[in-house]
Amino acid sequence: MFSKLPRSALPRTVARSRFISSTPSRNSDALFVHRDTPYNNPKIAFEFDAENMKRAQDIISHYPPQYKKAAVIPLLDLGQRQNKGWTSISVMNYVANLLGMPPMRVYEVATFYTMFNREPIGEHFVQVCTTTPCQLRGSTEILNTVCEHLGGIKPGQTTKDGKFTVVEVECQGACSNAPMIVVGDDFYEDLTPKSTKTILDAFKKGMKPKPGPQSGRQTSENSAGLTTLTKKPYGPGEFCQPEFQ
Amino acid sequence: MLRLVSTVSRPTSTGLLGKVVSTHTPQCSSAFSATCSRGADITLTVDGKEVTVPQGSALIQACEAAGATIPRFCYHDRLAIAGNCRMCLVEVERSPKPVASCAMPAMPGSKVFTNTPLVHEAREGVMEFLLANHPLDCPVCDQGGECDLQDQSMRYGSDRTRFHEITGKRAVENKDMGPLVKTSMNRCIQCTRCVRFANEVAGIEELGTTGRGNDMQIGTYVEKTMDSEMSGNIVDLCPVGALTSKPYAFHARPWELKNTESVDVMDAVGSNIRIDSRGVQVMRIQPKTNDDVNEEWINDKTRYAFDGLRFQRLTTPLVKQGDRFVPATWENALTAIAEGLTASGAKGDEIQAVAGHLADTEAMVALKDLVNRLGSDNLGLDQPGGNRPPIHGVDVRSNYLFNATIPGVEKADAILLVGTNPRHEAAVLNSRIRKSWLHTPVEIALIGERADTAYGYDYLGDSAKALADFVAGKGAFADKFKNAKNPLIIVGSALSEHPDGKSMYNDLANFVEKNKERLVTPTWNGFSVLQRVASRPAAYDVGFVPSQRASTTKPKFVYLLNADELDPASIPQDAFVVYHGHHGDLGAQLADVCLPATAYTEKATTWVNTEGRTQMGRAAVSAPGVAREDWKIVRALSEVIGTPLPYDDVLALRDRLWEISPTLVRYDTTEATSVDVALAGLKLIASQTAGAKAVGTPLRRPITNFYQTDPISRASVTMAQCTRAFVKGENYGFSEVGKGSQAAFA
Numbered sequence: 001m002f003s004k005l006p007r008s009a010l011p012r013t014v015a016r017s018r019f020i021s022s023t024p025s026r027n028s029d030a031l032f033v034h035r036d037t038p039y040n041n042p043k044i045a046f047e048f049d050a051e052n053m054k055r056a057q058d059i060i061s062h063y064p065p066q067y068k069k070a071a072v073i074p075l076l077d078l079g080q081r082q083n084k085g086w087t088s089i090s091v092m093n094y095v096a097n098l099l100g101m102p103p104m105r106v107y108e109v110a111t112f113y114t115m116f117n118r119e120p121i122g123e124h125f126v127q128v129c130t131t132t133p134c135q136l137r138g139s140t141e142i143l144n145t146v147c148e149h150l151g152g153i154k155p156g157q158t159t160k161d162g163k164f165t166v167v168e169v170e171c172q173g174a175c176s177n178a179p180m181i182v183v184g185d186d187f188y189e190d191l192t193p194k195s196t197k198t199i200l201d202a203f204k205k206g207m208k209p210k211p212g213p214q215s216g217r218q219t220s221e222n223s224a225g226l227t228t229l230t231k232k233p234y235g236p237g238e239f240c241q242p243e244f245q
Numbered sequence: 246m247l248r249l250v251s252t253v254s255r256p257t258s259t260g261l262l263g264k265v266v267s268t269h270t271p272q273c274s275s276a277f278s279a280t281c282s283r284g285a286d287i288t289l290t291v292d293g294k295e296v297t298v299p300q301g302s303a304l305i306q307a308c309e310a311a312g313a314t315i316p317r318f319c320y321h322d323r324l325a326i327a328g329n330c331r332m333c334l335v336e337v338e339r340s341p342k343p344v345a346s347c348a349m350p351a352m353p354g355s356k357v358f359t360n361t362p363l364v365h366e367a368r369e370g371v372m373e374f375l376l377a378n379h380p381l382d383c384p385v386c387d388q389g390g391e392c393d394l395q396d397q398s399m400r401y402g403s404d405r406t407r408f409h410e411i412t413g414k415r416a417v418e419n420k421d422m423g424p425l426v427k428t429s430m431n432r433c434i435q436c437t438r439c440v441r442f443a444n445e446v447a448g449i450e451e452l453g454t455t456g457r458g459n460d461m462q463i464g465t466y467v468e469k470t471m472d473s474e475m476s477g478n479i480v481d482l483c484p485v486g487a488l489t490s491k492p493y494a495f496h497a498r499p500w501e502l503k504n505t506e507s508v509d510v511m512d513a514v515g516s517n518i519r520i521d522s523r524g525v526q527v528m529r530i531q532p533k534t535n536d537d538v539n540e541e542w543i544n545d546k547t548r549y550a551f552d553g554l555r556f557q558r559l560t561t562p563l564v565k566q567g568d569r570f571v572p573a574t575w576e577n578a579l580t581a582i583a584e585g586l587t588a589s590g591a592k593g594d595e596i597q598a599v600a601g602h603l604a605d606t607e608a609m610v611a612l613k614d615l616v617n618r619l620g621s622d623n624l625g626l627d628q629p630g631g632n633r634p635p636i637h638g639v640d641v642r643s644n645y646l647f648n649a650t651i652p653g654v655e656k657a658d659a660i661l662l663v664g665t666n667p668r669h670e671a672a673v674l675n676s677r678i679r680k681s682w683l684h685t686p687v688e689i690a691l692i693g694e695r696a697d698t699a700y701g702y703d704y705l706g707d708s709a710k711a712l713a714d715f716v717a718g719k720g721a722f723a724d725k726f727k728n729a730k731n732p733l734i735i736v737g738s739a740l741s742e743h744p745d746g747k748s749m750y751n752d753l754a755n756f757v758e759k760n761k762e763r764l765v766t767p768t769w770n771g772f773s774v775l776q777r778v779a780s781r782p783a784a785y786d787v788g789f790v791p792s793q794r795a796s797t798t799k800p801k802f803v804y805l806l807n808a809d810e811l812d813p814a815s816i817p818q819d820a821f822v823v824y825h826g827h828h829g830d831l832g833a834q835l836a837d838v839c840l841p842a843t844a845y846t847e848k849a850t851t852w853v854n855t856e857g858r859t860q861m862g863r864a865a866v867s868a869p870g871v872a873r874e875d876w877k878i879v880r881a882l883s884e885v886i887g888t889p890l891p892y893d894d895v896l897a898l899r900d901r902l903w904e905i906s907p908t909l910v911r912y913d914t915t916e917a918t919s920v921d922v923a924l925a926g927l928k929l930i931a932s933q934t935a936g937a938k939a940v941g942t943p944l945r946r947p948i949t950n951f952y953q954t955d956p957i958s959r960a961s962v963t964m965a966q967c968t969r970a971f972v973k974g975e976n977y978g979f980s981e982v983g984k985g986s987q988a989a990f991a
């Protein structure tokens with residue numbers, strides 16, 4: 001097996017067993033600093049529209065006035081929704097301004113939570129769960145299916161037509177219906193490669209498939225049929241003393 | 246995420262005053278922990294030793310008190326507790342895991358062990374994780390020799406690595422924080438001391454942490470320099486070499502340096518400093534802890550302006566011949582002055598002496614004695630209107646000193662700033678006000694030019710009218726001030742230079758007089774003048790001010806002692822001018838003879854700060870060329886002009902200082918003026934300014950460029966870069982090309 005390796009590789013690997021400091025540098029996956037770009041810079045104006053403004057005021061009113069900065073996460077989310085699914089620097093600045101907090105405190109929140117996308121995303125945001133329970137139930141296959149079906153993109157990328165962005169995410173709390181993907185705000189569960197394709201195709205056509213388990217289950221009940229609660233549960237008063245019936 | 250005090254109790258400094266009733270009492274000046282140490286003491290056992298500490302202390306403090314050293318990175322006793330480095334683990338009886346002693350309150354009766362195998366193993370584990378991502382670049386790291394990580398790894402580090410991560414070490418890009426702070430973010434261990442300092446003490450809320458977990462970074466997210474006059478302190482705080490000093494980069498190693506403890510003269514706070522020198526050069530200036538003055542901080546001018554000591558120095562006496570300066574010997578120069586004095590025909594008050602910003606007390610006393618002996622009272626100060634007697638007089642100390650004292654600021658529960666921006670006039674004091682603003686419900690108002698003070702304030706106006714309204718009790722703040730227990734009025738030194746100074750002093754004196762039961766009591770004097778120039782309090786103490794008669798005399802002979810701020814037009818064309826100082830700045834240009842003297846790092850002299858605290862500076866390096874100590878120059882000159890002064894050594898001169906005012910030789914303490922004297926002083930102001938009419942000229946801040954206020958900072962390259970970066974907002978040329986143009990300003 002070693003004969004297949006290029007000659008020079010062997011001694012090097014051996015030499016590497018004593019690490020001096022020749023390790024490559026590892027950059028973080030997401031950029032945690034802001035770079036001005038034509039599509040994302042503080043000069044691009046952002047403002048809540050009338051409807052969101054009303055919701056924002058409502059959210060802010062839930063907190064005591066001196067702690068209104070507690071509303072930062074819901075407001076960022078609102079901003080992200082209004083801003084085509086991603087949180088631009090202008091959204092952050094706007095929220096900071098609205099809540100009267102230093103912009104840096106908002107940047108800290110927005111960079112901490114991975115659900116704030118700080119780069120533009122496609123129309124449909126496909127998040128594939130690859131955490132252990134899903135992985136055991138075949139999420140690797142689902143991820144591959146999604147990527148291939150969307151034209152061979154890699155997780156983290158957006159399709160050329162700007163319709164889909166695929167990312168890998170950690171557990172979404174739907175393990176009992178693993179494997180699953182999230183498209184936009186909806187969970188699609190109990191997936192097979194086939195049902196995954198169907199879902200994506202529907203989205204491509206501009207339709208919205210029915211969220212939830214795709215296997216015919218209602219929720220996360222036993223797929224092999226019920227083992228308990230098989231009979232109609234008894235109603236109020238049944239089996240009671242006559243005077244209580 | 247960080248637990249930041251500022252995010253909890255106060256809104257941003259820019260948003261003015263959202264009131265929060267804090268649970269902390271104003272008396273809580275302790276920087277112990279987030280909780281106030283009040284009430285009972287508690288007793289616990291550390292390594293078998295019983296210790297008693299105030300309730301609310303952190304466990305780490307109890308351990309310290311018991312003499313056990315606890316390694317630490319994130320804990321700093323003047324900052325909020327973060328508890329994120331885990332280096333301070335100790336074992337506590339009946340606790341299943343080792344606990345972080347900085348984040349754990351000391352509990353009565355608990356048994357703590359700081360030196361068990363478990364503790365060692367835990368700390369070794371923490372250290373291994375910290376080093377996993379830390380570059381091995383100690384030989385080229387400026388922190389080497391004074392690095393907490395380096396030191397502690399000698400004790401807890403492993404000698405071989407288990408790091409086999411194929412993806413490599415974490416790599417973080419460096420941040421551009423301006424001309425003072427150099428970053429090497431790969432070395433950062435995310436202790437967040439810098440972030441806490443910036444947010445709590447300095448009031449720059451732009452620094453923070455982005456990202457999470459292994460990817461967490463320190464920075465500003467958007468590209469932005471750190472615009473604060475306190476930024477240099479994060480270099481001291483950073484336990485590793487992630488933040489180092491840019492001007493000092495690769496200049497010296499700590500073990501090569503000689504440390505001299507001295508006093509700063511860049512402002513009138515008198516911050517305690519440690520001058521680190523190598524050979525004849527000052528390599529850097531560090532703060533020295535003094536809880537009564539500067540705590541542990543110094544401002545950037547104090548820290549970085551010393552490179553001005555290398556440029557533009559006067560190293561040899563110069564005598565003007567035609568329009569050129571010709572080097573001369575001391576003998577020739579002094580004789581030239583004696584001849585010039587005779588030739589000018591100056592008699593009595595026509596002989597003028599002007600004391601500048603950096604004049605030391607000894608020199609001022611010697612010069613005053615000399616000028617007095619020559620029959621003149623014409624002693625000017627280097628400030629607008631400095632040739633007139635000051636409005637507040639110099640007879641009563643409390644009329645021109647910061648009577649509340651610097652630590653006393655934290656006791657105040659209502660502060661009125663009149664004609665001052667403490668952020669630029671006394672940056673370290675300003676951070677105390679900010680501290681108090683963050684932790685207590687103190688009310689602050691400003692009369693004067695609007696300024697970003699790093700805390701919120703009620704803006705009352707910018708002229709005498711606003712003050713008159715306040716005194717008359719108009720406005721919400723006047724009411725709050727009435728109800729305050731420890732009200733404080735901070736009067737800027739620029740007020741006495743202002744055309745309306747008289748009327749405003751009159752208003753203030755009457756107001757304080759009227760409210761004396763709260764403003765002037767045996768324990769509290771709320772009338773405080775904030776001087777901005779190091780030499781000024783001493784000048785007033787020794788009476789370096791002109792008499793009324795002298796102030797109207799046209800001088801024929803002018804002796805400029807470190808005076809570099811004056812208006813050249815104020816010196817008569819035909820007068821004979823002597824400049825005595827250490828820099829070839831403005832004063833030297835006007836002179837007929839220049840006498841080279843020593844700068845503050847080169848002499849052991851007395852300085853009096855704005856509170857009236859006398860402190861002794863010490864000589865760290867020798868003077869360049871043939872420069873001589875200031876008072877010796879005056880003494881030598883007195884000999885040459887035939888009126889010798891009666892002291893031959895500095896001790897005799899200090900006896901003279903004692904004669905003038907005993908406070909000048911009582912070091913490191915402040916002496917409160919008694920209530921009666923203070924009130925008499927206020928009466929004096931009131932009677933001397935009675936009937937003054939205000940013309941309504943707006944108050945302007947006296948310092949427009951914090952970074953260049955005296956000959957040293959004007960000669961400093963670093964301060965010039967700061968001016969370009971922070972005052973003018975230019976790219977200061979240190980960072981890579983093309984950067985900064987896209988700077989995103991939120």
Ligand code: SF4
Pocket residue numbers: 432433434435436437438439440463482483484485487488
């Ligand atoms: S830069 Fe230094 S002070 Fe700031 S978090 Fe990193 S190690 Fe701590």
Ligand code: FES
Pocket residue numbers: 129130131132133134135170171172173174175176178179180
């Ligand atoms: S592991 Fe996929 S939802 Fe929990």
Ligand code: FES
Pocket residue numbers: 316317318319320327328329330331332333334345346347348
């Ligand atoms: S010093 Fe206690 S956790 Fe850092």
